[in-house]
Structure formats: structure tokens, C-alpha cells
Amino acid sequence: MESCDITKISYEEARKSWLCMGCCSPKPSIREVDVYLDALPENIPLNFVNGCGLGIAKKAFLLELGETEAQRDLYLGRVYDPDGNQLDEYVSYHSYPEIIVRGDQHANYHRCIECGRIRYFAMGRQYLYPFPSSKESSIYYKGNGGLVITIDLFQRLNLAQWCKLAVDPLPVLDEPLDGFGDFNADL
Numbered sequence: 320m321e322s323c324d325i326t327k328i329s330y331e332e333a334r335k336s337w338l339c340m341g342c343c344s345p346k347p348s349i350r351e352v353d354v355y356l357d358a359l360p361e362n363i364p365l366n367f368v369n370g371c372g373l374g375i376a377k378k379a380f381l382l383e384l385g386e387t388e389a390q391r392d393l394y395l396g397r398v399y400d401p402d403g404n405q406l407d408e409y410v411s412y413h414s415y416p417e418i419i420v421r422g423d424q425h426a427n428y429h430r431c432i433e434c435g436r437i438r439y440f441a442m443g444r445q446y447l448y449p450f451p452s453s454k455e456s457s458i459y460y461k462g463n464g465g466l467v468i469t470i471d472l473f474q475r476l477n478l479a480q481w482c483k484l485a486v487d488p489l490p491v492l493d494e495p496l497d498g499f500g501d502f503n504a505d506l
């Protein structure tokens with residue numbers, strides 16, 4: 320995943336509308352977000368937008384994962400170049416609430432004082448606890464462009480076709496390793 324930037328004008332508009340300045344992510348009530356990028360994104364499956372909590376995906380990649388699932392589980396917005404031309408090959412994406420990928424070292428969390436979003440940080444072994452509560456979903460957004468997908472969707476991917484796509488298996492544990500409880504109840 321590589322980073323990209325939205326234009327200064329787009330960022331100023333975001334500050335006044337959809338962007339929470341407390342946690343630099345879309346406000347919880349925000350659905351799809353249209354963005355103007357200051358340069359073409361890297362020609363890779365997933366990019367993220369600096370300081371906005373948004374991802375920029377190749378549309379073809381999401382189609383391979385599953386069009387129905389992507390439309391259902393993510394908020395997909397339009398992407399434009401600085402001159403206002405739509406970049407049809409790309410979409411912006413995010414979702415709320417985000418899935419929290421847990422760790423076992425230096426774990427900590429707080430709520431954003433502006434919007435209430437849980438901000439969780441941890442290092443070490445990565446895992447989920449418990450199994451995501453929304454069992455109807457197949458694609459989960461973990462913030463800053465990161466996705467968690469079910470094994471079913473993973474098996475649809477032709478990984479050889481997608482360069483710079485980092486994929487790691489993520490276990491679901493019966494007990495958390497960070498001393499905290501189930502965040503899903505609070506989301």
C-alpha cells in the first residue's frame with residue numbers, strides 16, 4: 320500500500336464537512352466520500368490517503384473480491400484528478416465502525432474526543448477478538464486503507480496478478496492477549 324494526497328482545496332472542504340479533526344478519519348455518520356487527488360495514485364490494488372482515514376482502491380481489485388460484497392460492506396466514493404476528471408479505474412473506500420485488529424504488546428486505546436471513535440494501538444502478534452459481530456459482512460475496514468476479508472473472498476483472488484499486495488493470515492482468538500475486553504459491544 321502506498322500513500323497519496325488529496326488537493327489542498329479538497330482538504331479544506333473536508334475539514335469543514337466530512338473529516339473529523341480529532342482522529343483524522345471520516346466522521347461516523349459519513350458514507351461515501353468523493354475526493355480530488357493531487358496526483359495519480361500508484362497503479363496498485365490499495366492505496367491510502369494521508370491524514371484522512373480513507374483508502375483508494377483499484378476498481379478491478381474490488382470486482383475480483385466481489386462486487387456485491389464491496390458495495391455492501393464498504394462506502395465507495397468517486398476519485399478525481401486535480402482538474403476534476405473522474406478516474407474511473409479507482410474508488411475511495413472506508414467503513415464505520417472499523418474492525419479493531421488487536422495485538423499483544425504495548426496495547427492502548429482511547430476514544431476520539433470529537434466523534435467517539437475508538438482508536439486502538441498495539442504491536443506484536445495480530446489477531447481478532449472476538450469474531451466480528453456483523454457476520455453478514457465479508458470485507459471489514461480497519462482504517463487507513465487496510466482491509467480484513469474472509470477466507471472465502473481471499474480464495475477468489477489471483478494474487479499473482481496484484482503486485483504490492485501484502486496479505487497476512489489473521490487468527491480469531493478465544494481470549495484477547497492485550498488485557499482489554501470486547502470492543503464490539505461499545506462500537
Ligand SMILES: [Zn+2]
Nearest residue numbers: 339342431434
Ligand atoms: Zn474523531
